[in-house]
Amino acid sequence: xxxxxxxxIVCDATLRDGSHAYSHQITAEQIRAYxxxxxxxxxxxxxxxxGNGLGASSLQVGESLVAEAEMLRVAREQLHRTRLSVxxxxxxxxxxxxxxxxxxxxxxxxRVGSHCTEADITQRHISHVRSAGRHVWGVLMxxxxxxxxxxxxxxQKMQSYGAxxxxxMDSAGAYFxxxxxxxxxxxxxxxxxxxxxxAHNNLGLSIANSLAALEAGARIVDGTAKGFGAGAxxxxxxxxxxxxxxxxxxxxxxxxxxxxxxxxxGKLFAGSxxxxxxITIVSGLxxxxxxxxxxxxxxxxxxxxxxxxxxxxxxxxxxxxxQEDLILEVASELAxxxxxxxxx
Amino acid sequence: xxxxxxxxAILGTGNIGTDLLLKVVRSEVLSCRLFAxxxxxxxxxxxxxxxxxxxxxxxxxxxxxxKDELALVFDATSAxxxxxxxxxxxxxxxxxxxxxxxNVGRLCVPxxxxxxxxxxxxxxxxxxxxxxxxxxxxxxxxxxxxxxYIETISSIASRSAGPATRINLxxxxxxxxxxxxxxxxxxxxxxxxxLNPAQPCVHMQTTIMAKIAAPDLPRTRERVAAIVxxxxxxxxxxxxxLEPMVEHGRLISMVRVDGLGDYLPRYAGNLDxxxxxxxxxxEAVARRRQP
Numbered sequence: 001x002x003x004x005x006x007x008x009i010v011c012d013a014t015l016r017d018g019s020h021a022y023s024h025q026i027t028a029e030q031i032r033a034y035x036x037x038x039x040x041x042x043x044x045x046x047x048x049x050x051g052n053g054l055g056a057s058s059l060q061v062g063e064s065l066v067a068e069a070e071m072l073r074v075a076r077e078q079l080h081r082t083r084l085s086v087x088x089x090x091x092x093x094x095x096x097x098x099x100x101x102x103x104x105x106x107x108x109x110x111r112v113g114s115h116c117t118e119a120d121i122t123q124r125h126i127s128h129v130r131s132a133g134r135h136v137w138g139v140l141m142x143x144x145x146x147x148x149x150x151x152x153x154x155x156q157k158m159q160s161y162g163a164x165x166x167x168x169m170d171s172a173g174a175y176f177x178x179x180x181x182x183x184x185x186x187x188x189x190x191x192x193x194x195x196x197x198x199a200h201n202n203l204g205l206s207i208a209n210s211l212a213a214l215e216a217g218a219r220i221v222d223g224t225a226k227g228f229g230a231g232a233x234x235x236x237x238x239x240x241x242x243x244x245x246x247x248x249x250x251x252x253x254x255x256x257x258x259x260x261x262x263x264x265x266g267k268l269f270a271g272s273x274x275x276x277x278x279i280t281i282v283s284g285l286x287x288x289x290x291x292x293x294x295x296x297x298x299x300x301x302x303x304x305x306x307x308x309x310x311x312x313x314x315x316x317x318x319x320x321x322x323q324e325d326l327i328l329e330v331a332s333e334l335a336x337x338x339x340x341x342x343x344x
Numbered sequence: 345x346x347x348x349x350x351x352x353a354i355l356g357t358g359n360i361g362t363d364l365l366l367k368v369v370r371s372e373v374l375s376c377r378l379f380a381x382x383x384x385x386x387x388x389x390x391x392x393x394x395x396x397x398x399x400x401x402x403x404x405x406x407x408x409x410x411k412d413e414l415a416l417v418f419d420a421t422s423a424x425x426x427x428x429x430x431x432x433x434x435x436x437x438x439x440x441x442x443x444x445x446x447n448v449g450r451l452c453v454p455x456x457x458x459x460x461x462x463x464x465x466x467x468x469x470x471x472x473x474x475x476x477x478x479x480x481x482x483x484x485x486x487x488x489x490x491x492x493y494i495e496t497i498s499s500i501a502s503r504s505a506g507p508a509t510r511i512n513l514x515x516x517x518x519x520x521x522x523x524x525x526x527x528x529x530x531x532x533x534x535x536x537x538x539l540n541p542a543q544p545c546v547h548m549q550t551t552i553m554a555k556i557a558a559p560d561l562p563r564t565r566e567r568v569a570a571i572v573x574x575x576x577x578x579x580x581x582x583x584x585x586l587e588p589m590v591e592h593g594r595l596i597s598m599v600r601v602d603g604l605g606d607y608l609p610r611y612a613g614n615l616d617x618x619x620x621x622x623x624x625x626x627e628a629v630a631r632r633r634q635p
Binding site for chain 2 (some may be wrong): 058059060090091092095096114115116117120121123124158242298299302317318319320322323324325326327329330
């Protein structure tokens with residue numbers, strides 16, 4: 001007996017998560033070229049913007065080279081079948097400024113995220129997008145940090161605010177396949193809206209975890225070309241395209257064009273493609289947000305401490321996405337502990 | 345002769361209002377005549393009753409009914425509610441101390457402009473992050489004429505953020521940014537707020553980052569140390585944990601705020617700093633009205 005595999009929504013986060021890997025310096029030309037390739041590949045959504053989403057260009061996380069409105073305009077021009085999405089974090093992005101701007105720019109899907117225990121801060125933003133007649137999903141970030149029961153509770157809140165999909169992000173690349181099976185399985189069975197999974201590759205498990213998510217009932221999967229994303233990167237979308245096809249899942253992907261898109265990304269972002277390093281591995285082990293890789297390395301150098309120690313200390317403190325400022329404090333604290341005599 | 349106390353009411357019996365109540369009860373110059381909210385069974389109301397403070401579930405109306413006996417009202421409801429309350433409090437001749445980010449009255453940061461606010465009918469206490477960041481930002485801007493951009497990031501414990509705080513995140517950001525602009529003269533400002541659910545709860549931390557052409561670090565450090573000492577006079581738990589430094593082209597400094605542990609435990613420095621600021625204002629009003 002053969003079972004018919006369901007159809008899967010594939011989200012390409014290359015031009016959003018990749019912002020972290022490129023110190024937020026992605027150019028308008030790179031956006032234009034890659035967006036055209038993503039459209040040709042038949043990915044359902046292309047996410048564009050700063051690595052931490054709308055309004056996140058900042059000294060805290062890093063300033064974007066290209067203004068948000070320009071990024072969205074350039075991508076919008078290239079997209080017809082593929083729809084344009086953005087990441088939104090309440091506490092950073094506001095309705096009147098950033099969401100209004102993205103609505104005007106013709107964004108199709110708003111993925112409104114919070115730390116995995118704080119879903120109630122997304123209420124106004126989710127309901128605003130719904131009332132504006134656009135698509136909106138809820139995103140639970142750093143979802144390795146809490147139990148599946150807590151995730152379900154938080155996901156149900158987002159669903160009640162009007163979210164039409166829920167994505168679990170493994171922001172630290174800390175999941176193992178069994179975690180994915182348990183968490184996605186519970187949510188997929190209990191929610192009325194489709195569930196998705198966004199992997200990071202810190203422990204080399206991004207494809208295995210994505211596949212585990214699909215097998216547990218996920219209907220949305222995130223990837224990036226060549227894994228171009230924070231830390232050790234994401235599930236490489238060209239690998240996802242191949243795996244989905246081989247496993248018989250129905251998608252809108254044109255395999256060859258998806259492979260071409262990845263080759264193009266390889267050229268566009270040559271020298272900045274993520275790879276596995278001691279730092280990204282420790283980041284995954286410590287369960288710290290992947291986007292911290294570059295600032296941790298900088299701070300460790302400035303204070304003369306081991307970046308791996310910084311990651312483990314950040315993990316001990318249970319920092320969440322967006323707390324980049326704590327990196328400097330932790331590095332200075334470690335430097336003081338290892339060298340208690342006053343400097344200067 | 346003992347001091348004549350200023351009669352006040354507190355509107356809103358959530359985390360902020362209840363913490364404020366404990367501070368008013370302790371004050372030598374303030375007397376809480378009414379603690380008003382919507383739900384007599386709430387934990388805050390219970391606390392108020394235990395302290396023998398008159399309580400009411402009739403919110404603003406109970407305050408207006410008592411207006412002849414009151415001089416000042418702390419509003420710890422929500423931005424939306426305060427926008428509605430403000431004109432009615434004014435009509436009733438009551439000084440309003442607004443603890444929501446409604447942004448109606450003059451922004452008041454005691455370390456910076458307390459004296460200039462004492463005749464205002466309505467003062468806005470900005471936000472917890474604003475109270476922590478604005479005095480630092482102001483001295484950093486004064487010490488560095490080449491400043492072009494200021495940003496502040498606050499992290500607070502999830503447990504310390506009640507429902508009104510959570511629903512008002514956008515107003516929090518807008519009010520904090522407006523406060524930074526107003527007090528520093530810097531046209532480009534940005535605020536970010538992070539909620540962290542870690543257990544044990546994280547203490548409130550606020551970071552200032554600025555873009556400055558040719559920063560004067562020694563002068564900045566001197567001015568920052570001086571203003572921290574001023575703030576500590578009314579917020580004892582305010583501490584500099586990262587001296588101003590330059591990293592990656594940014595001037596950065598960071599403070600931690602330990603609360604007094606009045607209603608929520610000491611991690612809730614965010615409640616403490618905005619409430620200590622509100623008390624500092626109200627006590628200054630009370631002292632000035634002494635015969």
